[in-house]
């Protein structure tokens with residue numbers, strides 16, 4: 001079967017970041033952008049440069065250091081926005097200006113207070129201006145799914161003539177149904193002159209839980225780019241979830257003759273990193289990345305799984321990077337295994353930082369025997385915070401006083417400690433034993449997932 005390549009456009013750092021409680025600082029955005037790069041997304045929408053200085057800086061920093069993917073900056077359809085976006089994108093290896101303007105009557109009348117003619121003109125002018133700066137220009141008619149279809153066709157035709165290379169069709173309010181959305185994409189392909197020269201993109205919101213279904217319907221009807229976010233975060237009920245779109249195509253290649261460039265084994269790390277940065281946990285039953293997504297509790301399921309995983313498993317946890325729960329940390333491989341586990345949780349450390357993580361880990365592992373991911377993430381957070389505060393880690397060879405926490409902890413049954421409590425332990429362990437002083441009991445700690 002000939003497989004069409006779908007462009008994965010990640011907007012976790014722009015649309016995702018707009019969701020309540022999900023704002024990120026420049027450093028955090030850069031970290032996540034690096035993980036998105038490892039994940040293999042094609043486009044990273046890094047921010048909305050005119051919205052704030054922080055957003056501008058984030059786009060600028062990401063453009064300068066993440067070189068493989070296309071880096072997009074969002075702009076309203078006006079010269080100031082487009083210029084600001086272009087300024088932020090200067091250092092990008094592959095820049096894209098993403099211009100948007102609402103086209104539905106309700107938005108034109110109440111939000112923008114302009115006529116359809118003015119809308120058409122504004123869209124055309126902004127795209128023309130963007131094109132004079134940057135070869136790669138995307139246009140989004142906001143609220144496209146509630147826009148009068150003939151008018152939508154007119155706008156799309158005008159922006160293509162003005163130089164747009166990607167036309168994105170947002171279901172901004174999460175209103176549409178899969179069949180309707182698919183039909184809309186098909187209509188655009190049939191009616192709009194020049195549409196075969198550009199990439200059609202989907203951008204679906206999840207207000208009715210249909211964002212992924214709508215995106216896939218769009219792809220089946222000719223869209224070749226999907227806009228999505230890690231963990232499906234985004235305005236209100238969120239965007240289409242990247243991991244669900246990608247894995248639907250991967251698990252059902254018989255149904256979807258498409259492929260993406262995503263390294264699915266990096267999905268879990270990206271999901272965990274986002275949850276840790278935003279402190280917004282993943283819903284336990286979230287498809288692909290929730291902690292129960294691969295858990296089998298019912299007896300009959302467990303029995304089937306033991307006989308043959310295919311009885312209840314349509315994809316392996318390893319295929320999306322969920323760590324092997326049987327990973328054992330040993331005395332000699334300890335640091336290496338810990339580094340691997342950190343990486344699987346979305347954290348890569350330099351030698352000095354890893355030393356510090358390891359030191360604190362040993363103290364915790366001595367006490368609670370079974371170190372959960374949540375414990376480890378708390379510990380990593382502590383180390384990252386200390387580092388960010390400019391404190392220098394002690395050199396690995398410098399002896400430190402033996403910590404009270406470790407000395408007093410023997411015998412405590414703390415396997416079920418709340419992460420916050422463990423964080424306390426981690427905190428006490430900050431000025432702790434040198435690397436060579438730890439005990440041998442850590443050889444056989446089992447990791448829980």
Ligand SMILES: [Zn+2]
Nearest residue numbers: 015172203235
């Ligand atoms: Zn959106």
